[in-house]
Amino acid sequence: MAFNGYLNLFNLGVLTIIIIIIMAEAVTPTTLVDQTSLNRSSFPTGFIFGTASSSYQYEGAANEGGRGQSIWDNYTHKYPERILDRSNGDVAVDQYHRYKDDVAIMKYMNTDAYRFSISWSRILPKGKVSAGINREGIKYYNNLINELLDNGLLPFVTLFHWDLPQALQDEYEGFLSPNIINDFRDYAEVCFKEFGDRVKHWITLNEPHSYSMGTEPYMASHNQLLAHAAAVKIYRTNYQSEQVSEKGSIGITLNCHWFLPFSNDTLDHQAAQRALDFMFGWFMQPMTTGEYPLSMVSFVGNRLPKFTQEQSKMLTGSFDFIGINYYTSNYAANIPHSNNDTSKPTYFKDTHVNLTTERNGIPIGPQAASPWLFVYPRGILELLLYTKTKYNNPVIYITENGMDEFNVPTLSLEEALMDTYRIDYFYRHLYYISSAIKHGVKVQGYFAWSLLDNFEWIAGYTMRFGINFVDYKDNLKRHHKLSAHWFKNFLKKH
Numbered sequence: 443m444a445f446n447g448y449l450n451l452f453n454l455g456v457l458t459i460i461i462i463i464i465m466a467e468a469v470t471p472t473t474l475v476d477q478t479s480l481n482r483s484s485f486p487t488g489f490i491f492g493t494a495s496s497s498y499q500y501e502g503a504a505n506e507g508g509r510g511q512s513i514w515d516n517y518t519h520k521y522p523e524r525i526l527d528r529s530n531g532d533v534a535v536d537q538y539h540r541y542k543d544d545v546a547i548m549k550y551m552n553t554d555a556y557r558f559s560i561s562w563s564r565i566l567p568k569g570k571v572s573a574g575i576n577r578e579g580i581k582y583y584n585n586l587i588n589e590l591l592d593n594g595l596l597p598f599v600t601l602f603h604w605d606l607p608q609a610l611q612d613e614y615e616g617f618l619s620p621n622i623i624n625d626f627r628d629y630a631e632v633c634f635k636e637f638g639d640r641v642k643h644w645i646t647l648n649e650p651h652s653y654s655m656g657t658e659p660y661m662a663s664h665n666q667l668l669a670h671a672a673a674v675k676i677y678r679t680n681y682q683s684e685q686v687s688e689k690g691s692i693g694i695t696l697n698c699h700w701f702l703p704f705s706n707d708t709l710d711h712q713a714a715q716r717a718l719d720f721m722f723g724w725f726m727q728p729m730t731t732g733e734y735p736l737s738m739v740s741f742v743g744n745r746l747p748k749f750t751q752e753q754s755k756m757l758t759g760s761f762d763f764i765g766i767n768y769y770t771s772n773y774a775a776n777i778p779h780s781n782n783d784t785s786k787p788t789y790f791k792d793t794h795v796n797l798t799t800e801r802n803g804i805p806i807g808p809q810a811a812s813p814w815l816f817v818y819p820r821g822i823l824e825l826l827l828y829t830k831t832k833y834n835n836p837v838i839y840i841t842e843n844g845m846d847e848f849n850v851p852t853l854s855l856e857e858a859l860m861d862t863y864r865i866d867y868f869y870r871h872l873y874y875i876s877s878a879i880k881h882g883v884k885v886q887g888y889f890a891w892s893l894l895d896n897f898e899w900i901a902g903y904t905m906r907f908g909i910n911f912v913d914y915k916d917n918l919k920r921h922h923k924l925s926a927h928w929f930k931n932f933l934k935k936h
Contacts (some may be wrong), residue, residue, distance in 0.1 A: 443696045447651075451761070452503045454668075455548070459756070461864075469681045470849070471484050476532060479515050479874060480869065480873055480876065480932075481628050481931075481932055481933075481934070481936075482932065482934065482935065482936070483936055484876050485715045485876060485879065486879065487734060488886075489885075489886060489887060489888075490554045490555050490839070490887030490888070491552075491553050491554050491555070491887070491888055491889075491929075491933050492548075492553045492554055492555035492556055492557055492595075492596070492597065492598065492887065492888070492889045492890075492892050493548060493551075493553055493556060493557070493889060493890050493891075493892060493893035493909065494556075494557040494558075494561045494841060494842050494889040494890065494893070495537070495556070495557065495558050495559070495893055495894070496520040496558070496600070496603035496604070496605075496648065497559045497560060497561035497564070497603060497605055497898070498514045498531045498534070498561065498603070498604065498605040499531060499534060499535075499542055499806060499892075499896040499897045499898070499899075500534050500535055500537040500558070500894070500896055500897075501531075501534075501536075501537050501538045501561060501564075501779050502531065502532060502533040502534040502535065502536040502537065502538050502539075503532055503536070503538035504530075504531065504532040504533075505532070505578060506538065506578070506689075507538070507564065507578040507582060508564075508567060508576040508577075508579060509561060509563055509564040509567060509576070509608055510564075510567025510568055510569070510576075510580060510609060510708060511563060511567070511607070511608040511609075512561065512562070512563045512605035512606060512607060512608055513605065513606045513607075513608050513611050513616070514530075514531060514603075514604065514605050515530070515531070515532075515608065516608045516611075518530035518531065523904055523920055524900060525579060525900055525901075525902045526900060526901050526902045526904045527902040527903055527904050528902070529897065529903050530897070531697055533918075534896060534897045534917055535894050535895070535897075535912050536918050537577035537894075538720070540583065540918075541585070541586050541589060542589055543920065544893065544894065544920070545586075545589045545590055545593050545595065546593075547893065547910055547920060547922075547926070548590075548593070548595055548893065549595070550591045550922070550926070550930060551592055551909070551926055551929045551930050551933065552929065552930050552933035552934055552935070553595065553929070553933060554594075554595065554596060554887075554933075555595055555596035555597070555598055555643075555672075555887065555889070556590055556595050556596075556597060556598065556893070557598040557599075557600065557645075557841060557889045558586070558598075558599065558600070558693065558715070559596070559599070559600035559602070559603035559605075559648065560583055560600070560601060560609050561579070561605055562601075562602060562605065562606065562629055563605065563607040563608070563609075564576060564579035564582065564583075564631055565583075565629065565632060565633065565691060565794035566607065566632070567579075567607070568607065568609040569606075569607030569610040569613075569625060569629075570609075570625055570628070571628045571629070571632060573609070573634050575632060577872055580636050583636075583637060584636070584637070587641060588639050588640070591640060592626040594776075596642070597637075597640070597641050597643070598643040598645065598841075598889070599633070599637065599641050599643065599644055599645065599716050599804075600632060600645040600646075600647075600648050600695065600840075601626075601629070601644065601645065601646050601647070601673065602639070602646065602647045602648065604648065604649075604652075604653050609771065610622065610625060610652055616657075616662075617653070617654075617657070617661075617662040617665045617666055617669070618657060618658055618661050618665070619665070619818065620665055620668070622665050622669055623665060623668045623672050624672070626669035626672065626673060627669065627672040627675075627676055630646065630672075630673035630676065630677070631673075631676050631680075634676070634680070634681045635681070636676055638681050638690065641688075641690070642688060642690045643690070643691055643692075643726040644677065644689065644690065644691070644692040644693070645692075645693055645694060645695050645765055645841065646669070646670040646673050646674065646692065646693070647669070647670055647694050647697045647765060648765075648767075648841075649695060649696065649697040650662075650663055650666040650667070650670075650696070650725060651663070651696065651697055651698075651721055651722075651724065652727065653666065654666070654698055655789070659789045660742065660745055660746050660789070661747060662723060663725070664747040667725060667728055667729070667757060668753060668756075669755075669756070670694050670718075670729075670760065671729075671753070671756045671757045671760045672756070673692075673758045674692050674761065675756060675760075677690075677692050678692070687895075688716070690837065691762035691763055691837075692762055693761040693762055693763035693764055693765055693837075693839070694725070694729070694761055694764065694765065695764075695765030695766070695767060695842070696722060696723075696725050696726065696764065696765065696766060696767070697766075697767040697768075697769075697842075698718070698721050698722040698766065698767075698768065698825055699721065699769070699770050699771050699772050699821065699823045700768075700771040700772075700818070700820075700821030700822070700824045700828075701713075701717040701771065701772055701773070701774040701797075702714060702771060702773050702774065702806070703773070703774060703775075704773045704774060704775035704796075704798065704801060705775070707776070708778035709772065710775050710776050712776065713774045713775055713776040713777075713794070713795045713796075714795075715737070716737050716741075716774075716793055716794065717772070717774045717793060717795045717797065718828070719737045719738055720735075720737070720738060720789075720792070720793045720795070721733040722825075722829075723735040723737075723738070723832075724833075726740060726829075726833050728749065728757045728758075729757055729758065729759070729760050729761055729834050730758065730759075730834065731758060732749060732753075732754030732755065732757050732758040733749070733754065734746060740790075741792050741794065742792050745780055745787065761836070762834075762837065763836065763837040763838065763839055764829070764836045764837070764838050764839075765838075765840075765841030766825065766826075766829070766838055766839070766840055766841065767840075767841055767842035767843070768816070768821065768822045768825060768840065768842075768843055769815055769831065769842070769843065769844070769845070770814065770815050770821070771806055771807075771816070771818035771819060771820075771821035772797040772798065772799060772806070773797070773798045773799070773800070773801050773806060774795050774796070774797055775795070775796045775797075775798065776794065776795065776796075777794045777795060779794065779796075782854075791857050799814075799816045802857070806818050807819075808863075810845040810846050810847065811846040811847050811848045811905045811906075812846055812905060815846065817845060817867055819867070819870035819871045819873070819874055820874055822843070822871050822874050822875060822878075823839070823874035823875070823877055823878050826838065826874075826875070826878040826883045826885065827878060827881060827883065829883070829930045830848060830878075830881075830883045830884075831883065831891075833866075835882070835883070835884060836884065837884045838883065838884060838885045838886065839885070839886060839887040839888070839889065840875060840885065840887070840888045840889060841889050842889060842890075842891040842892075843868075843871050843888065843889070843890060843891060844864070844866045844867070844868075844890055844891035844892060844907050844909075845863070845864055845907070846898070846905040846907045847861065847863070847905070847906050847907055848904065848905065848906070849895075849903055849904050849905060849906050849914075851915070853878050853919065855911075855913070858911055858926055859911055859922070859923045859924060860934070861923045861925050862924060862926050863885040863926045864909070864923070864924075864925045865924060867923050868890060868925065868928075868929075872888065875888060882911075890909060890929070891907055892907045892908055892909070893908065893909060893910060894908045894909075894910050894912050894914040894920065895907065895908035895910070895911060896908065896912070908923065909923055909925045909926045909929060910923060910926050911923050912924055
């Protein structure tokens, strides 16, 4: 799919603007938005606005500064044909060398915080503390954290954003082994010790659901949950109240779509709930009650690992906040049980849910560049209200939210910077977040994905999620897209 184009009636100086977007070949919605009715003051005092990134997608310097190999280094070099443009993150957008310039962009946009992840193999090249701590890696993150603080930006640090040290994958298959629990805890403790005097917001894992999908999901998720709980325990025991005058906080980031029943049939309503259990409840329920959702226990049976009593106790309440990554929504339809199916069970078959992006030939919303990303802003309100009701109204940060366009090398720079549809996406989602807060949901911050265009995993550099344009043909120069100027005005302090 490609964007057919858009009509821009954006007047940057006046900010009385109408955005009309025409996106995706199959969908031509007209959206009219009065951009003056929502701004920073529409949110509670102290609400944090920022942008988000991850180490493998941004840093580059893959073979510099004593960094060890991660599973993504290995994967992209071993199987280049599995990346859409045969690219990798060896250089990425080179934030390792350009972090000062990137912090200046954040400051220009009037953001309050930056969510970034630490490369485990940059800190521990062999994955284990016993195999040596890389002081040069420590120095890089110290420099980045200090630069952020010097510019009035809060660091939100994610400890694991999918780039597992290859050494641990080779030794015991990473998160498929319980050995990972202590190694992750030890790695986390190094970070708490080295950076915790300045970092007040910690995220243990990014999207354990997504990470699990590339392996044996139930065991990988089980060990991710236990690794998370072990890191939280060491933080709360040794660091949380000791390091900073204002007590630090620790949480986890979960991704979830919203799911609408495909029809009014009771079975489709149950399917939508089951889809939530298998994507969100899979992690939220153990951290709330110490157990997996009943629907998972019922549908997966003995293939779902069990928590010991001690593990359940450690998991329950193991977060100060929940990070939520929201991008899109799906329709959910029930798939009846079949007694004739003798094929191997899989996670997707276990759900007995058919997920679709259209109903009666009508898409749930306009499609972005990614085949899975259909724009449905109201879904973020529904997910937030659901989380409040179902999981005891936790403190929430929206840790990722954004949309992509195709990387079209033939566009002029001027054309490539005109991302009016992205402004519309952010505005609508922020409107619904504001509504959720008015309904008592404890959302305390919002991080847009992403500060810059970057390496988008198996899509390589074929998709652009950035609020700022990276010129891959001209020394990775950064240019503000229209959305960066919009954020600057939106976040202006009055």
